[in-house]
Amino acid sequence: MRPTRDLPSLPPLPAGxxxxxxxxxxxxxxxxxVLSDVFLGGETRGVFGWVLVLLMAVLPVVLIWGVVSTLRSVHALRDEAARLQATLETMRAAPVPAQIPAQVRLAARSEEPPAARQNRTTTARPQPEPPAEQPALALEPEEVPPPLSIADFIRALQFPESPQDKEGFRALRLALADRTVAKLIRAAQDVLTLLSQDGTYMDDLxxxxxxxxxxxxxxxxERGKAIAAVGGIRDEAVLALTAARMKTDPVFRDAAHHFLRTFDRTFAAAEPNATDAEVAELSDxxxxxxFMLFGRVTGTFD
Incomplete structure (x- = not known):
């Protein structure tokens, strides 16, 4: 899914x-x-002439319906893009559910059967209980959101594929309820939106x-050339365009560095609890x- 851009207005068409x-x-x-020309023209046509008449009648009709189909598809895509943008903006503006202050981290891997690993989740480490002599405050207990599974974490990093991607939106909502992961999701959304302004989309890379x-x-x-293969984006034109904007656009540069730091911390917390297959899925x-694009531009893998 490419980040949604403002689309040029089209002339209104009949609905349905x-x-x-x-x-x-x-x-x-x-x-x-065409029929009026055939029957009123008074011309004598051979086989070749009738073939030309048939083509003259059929081809424009095919062209008309091709245009109709194209316009219908364009307007359907515009409607989908508008709905997706509205949904993402609503989710971004919504406050993250309150959590008990905690150091959120992904749960340590346990010796569990392969089937159970699909449901592996993150956990929150609660703060120590206050001393017994400290008076309790008359406050309602804060609701703690459900822990985020590795599968949902990875799915949220991909973002929804379309307005009909219910699984993608479900994972995104769960990720935004986790304060740590929500920071990465929002940082990623910021840089993806900024990159789209230059026509750079991750689906093309x-x-x-x-x-x-x-x-x-x-x-x-570990950093440097020993792990250079992690920076798997090699499109030189995109790398040059991104590097040039990093130099000239301070907002773009700040967003990129914030995203790199956030991805680094969040991935480091997730990696110990992910299988090799999950790491490979996350990396795509x-x-x-x-992250690979900005890492290459900033020299993380040099």
Missing amino acids: RGLEAAGAGLSLLWVLL PPEPCPPELWRRFAAG TRTARA
């Missing part, structure tokens, strides 16, 4: 069946014009394959691709 009716009317008008072991070494703090999300 009106568009098809317009196409049918134009088609009928054209066929009548498939990274080169990288072994999960190198991502684990990166999470452990839109958020991870943006």
